[in-house]
Amino acid sequence: DGGITQSPKYLFRKEGQNVTLSCEQNLNHDAMYWYRQDPGQGLRLIYYSQIVNDFQKGDIAEGYSVSREKKESFPLTVTSAQKNPTAFYLCASTIGETQYFGPGTRLLVL
């Protein structure tokens, strides 16, 4: 069953804590993306990667970090430097220019 999986579905972060959101795809797509969605703000690009071991900052990269050690995986770390992390985080991968999204992770701050 092909697709994009994200885990966990809900994640709680304490003040000063780093948390990592998982994104895995078995679609054999080269490019992967992380977006943040806030109510009324649409989707804003955090980081993207077009190939293994390479990634670029998006429009709102501050306070986030990523790695791309495997084609299938593109984890996102929300660091303690991100002062307003509460949001819905969406991972996507691309064939051509069409993006396929995972189910998302909702991050909440305790």
Place this chain on the structure above:
Amino acid sequence: GQQVMQIPQYQHVQEGEDFTTYCNSSTTLSNIQWYKQRPGGHPVFLIQLVKSGEVKKQKRLTFQFGEAKKNSSLHITATQTTDVGTYFCAAGGSNYKLTFGKGTLLTVNP
């Protein structure tokens, strides 16, 4: 950077009424895509428009790309409760990056 403006932000209709959302850019777009996000869900690709003046239909949905490739619209004829959700336009750019509009939230009163 590239920006796309989407209007209206919200639209409430009675079931059976028509609905239109508009997407505008100050720059010429190479292509434009439309996505639908159901409440609590993730964006799902609907269609891509590439050619100037292009019109595509999917059942009750009609998508248009302006002659100058700076605007696009999505029109739904005779809305149904299953049409509820947020509709996003997304402008294609370099490196397969997409710039998303803020979306139009459609609610349908049965």
